[in-house]
Amino acid sequence: MDVTPSRDTDDPESPDADELVVDAAPPLELTPRTGRHAVDGGSVRSSRAVLAVGAVVLVVVALGVVLFNGLQSASTFFYNVDEASARRGDLAGDRFRMQGNVVPGSVTTTEDGVSFVITYAGVQVPVDHVGDPPELFGPEIPVVLEGTFVGDRFASDEILIRHDNTYDEANPDRIRQAEQDAQQGAAG
Numbered sequence: 066m067d068v069t070p071s072r073d074t075d076d077p078e079s080p081d082a083d084e085l086v087v088d089a090a091p092p093l094e095l096t097p098r099t100g101r102h103a104v105d106g107g108s109v110r111s112s113r114a115v116l117a118v119g120a121v122v123l124v125v126v127a128l129g130v131v132l133f134n135g136l137q138s139a140s141t142f143f144y145n146v147d148e149a150s151a152r153r154g155d156l157a158g159d160r161f162r163m164q165g166n167v168v169p170g171s172v173t174t175t176e177d178g179v180s181f182v183i184t185y186a187g188v189q190v191p192v193d194h195v196g197d198p199p200e201l202f203g204p205e206i207p208v209v210l211e212g213t214f215v216g217d218r219f220a221s222d223e224i225l226i227r228h229d230n231t232y233d234e235a236n237p238d239r240i241r242q243a244e245q246d247a248q249q250g251a252a253g
Contacts, residue, residue: 146185169204
C-alpha cells in the first residue's frame with residue numbers, strides 16, 4: 066500500500082495530514098500456489114536429488130562392472146585332458162587350466178620352452194609351453210597347465226606340478242632338492 070502525502074510535510078499531525086492520498090493497491094493474494102509456480106519453487110531441490118541418485122547409481126554400476134571383470138579374469142576354469150579335448154571347439158580362445166600326466170618320451174626342449182604330450186583317461190593333447198618348466202617336471206608327472214587351445218595344440222605359459230604322497234615317497238631326493246632351491250630362492 067502506497068501512502069503519499071499531498072504536500073511536502075512529513076508530520077502526520079499537521080493540519081494537512083488529513084489530505085493524504087492513498088493509492089489503491091490490489092488485495093493481498095492468499096491462495097496456495099499450484100502449477101508452474103509450485104514446481105519452480107521445488108525444482109532446485111528435486112534436480113539436486115535426481116543428480117544425487119544418478120551419481121549413486123553410476124557409482125554402483127561402475128563398481129559392479131569392476132567386480133564382474135575382476136571375478137571373470139580370476140575364475141580360470143579347470144578341466145581334465147579328456148574334458149578339455151571334448152570341448153575344444155567351445156574352449157578355443159578361452160584361457161583355462163587343464164590337468165593330465167606327462168607322456169613318457171614326449172618331452173622335447175624348444176627355443177621358447179618345452180613341448181610334450183599330456184594324457185588323461187586315454188585322451189592325449191600335445192602341449193607347447195613357453196618358459197622354463199618347474200624343477201619337478203618330467204615324464205609321468207601329474208601337471209596342471211594354464212593356457213589356451215591354438216588349433217589342435219594347447220599353448221601353455223604356466224605349469225603347476227601336482228603330486229600325491231606316493232610321489233613324495235618314491236622321489237625323496239627330488240622333493241628335498243626342490244625344498245632347498247625354494248629356501249635359497251627365498252633367502253637370496
